[in-house]
Amino acid sequence: MTAATLPAEPPTCPEIPRRIPGNKGIWAGITCEFVEFGVLFAVYFIARAHFPQAFHDGAQRLSVTAGTAITLLMITSSYFIACSVNAIRQDKHRQAVIWLVAGLIVALGYPLTKVLEIDWNLAHGINGESGIFFTVYYYLTFTHLVHATWGILGILWVLARLSFRGYSSADYAGLEALASYWHATDIIWLVIFPLFYVLA
Template sequence: MLMFALLFGVYGYYRQEDIATFDSSQASLNKIYSVINTVLLLSSSLLVVLALRHCRRAKVGSAPILLLSASACGIAFLTLKIMEYREKFASGISLNTNEFFMYYFVLTGLHSIHVVIGIVILFYMFMLCRRKNLSDKHISVMESGASYWHMVDLLWIVIFPLLYLLN
């Protein structure tokens, strides 16, 4: 979180130094992808909350399906991000285009790495919740995994308006 906070601060500083470049570069981003990605991550967090609630109540039945659905949302997020990157690269835009795109690729790339880690954690939670009897330790591990996934979500809630909406 501290690394991202530092990047957000540095981004804000350089944005103030060259508002015109940042605004014109931002205008070329695909806002439809970013809105869909926001809905996907928020939905995945809700699914994780519901899965954890079922596990806490020892009603594990639908928890694995909820966790797989949350993972699917994460995979869909990454798929859209790859499509967005491909569009940028195809139009000649890269990290070296200007400062905005350097921050765009660094922030969204780092976030995407965290999404990948989160999907692995969600899959581990899926494996845990398929057990017949979940111990308090298992629930604690699942709560930690859910907290990580919510942190990934929170980061996107900052990245989304910062890169796609704020002018």
Template sequence: MDLAANVAPAGVSAVPGNRGIWVGILCELSEFALMFLAWAWFRHVHPDDFHAGPAMLNLGSGIANTVVMLTSGYLAVRAVLAIRRDDAIAARNWLIATLLGGLVFLLIKAFEFRWNVEHGVVGTGNSFVAMYYYLTFNHLVHVVWGCLGLIWAILRAQFGAYSAADHEGLEAAVLYWHATDLAWIVIFPLLYVLH
């Protein structure tokens, strides 16, 4: 596949997707990097909160959401592979499966937040719990953005906008989804694993 002809001038190497989505991805990851620094700082300042924190959370929900995100990312790769074969219907179906993964993630998060409230895990007076809500709510917002991007790509695929020769928009939606997956890859151990 030659994306260079679509997105980059001659002599400049092409990037996967398009340049615009990489601006968004690098901004997203920079934002999370600052939050990871805040996690390290508050862990240093309030070690007791952070040593006891992970045991307060629902580990099963954290594991389930991680597996769902990784699986959804895999389904997104299958969508790209399908459109490269010029199979737009299969690509659309793989994107729908990817989106369903995102919706399952949100449902598990809703269950987890409800479980938290029932078990007194609220963000007042505890640095770990406050950090947990800042990180997970922020990630949740990015999952919602990613879902909206996937819906747009599904609609475009449905109406024949993508082909083996031109599917830059589909790739961009998938790349953003992977970036959201990358953020969760870091968040999961910070909150659920490291005592």
């Protein structure tokens, strides 16, 4: 009796996790956002290389308090929204809503602080025509504020859906997509803050 031998099956590789936090659409948007700010940062570094003294002096005229406040607001709202995702994964719906409301309230502090900062700037004679440093500063920080405003509108939408039990531990892609966008916007601010407020 002859025994047919089957070729041994190739060893199976352990599956590499290929998870998409949120959904593909939001990551297309985040990638575009990174490209946009990549270009703006390139402008910043080229201008800084050409006018190092203007950047050294300019940073000393900005309100470090406003910059620090915005940084802490961004970090904290990011944390609260991450906690909301953490809660919904465990089906703690009420906690998820509370964390997201907290994230929204703290996030709203950003545009408020920005308005106060602009008032402070104008009172100290700082506007978009005050020199190359301030032109770049207004360009970059206003663009970031616009992106943060989209994020705040996103939080409102997701909060409305979450309040009506639109998300659960089985499906929370919308909430996670918003969280990913907000964290990406947070990462961008974490670059902006030292470039304008710390490196004096």
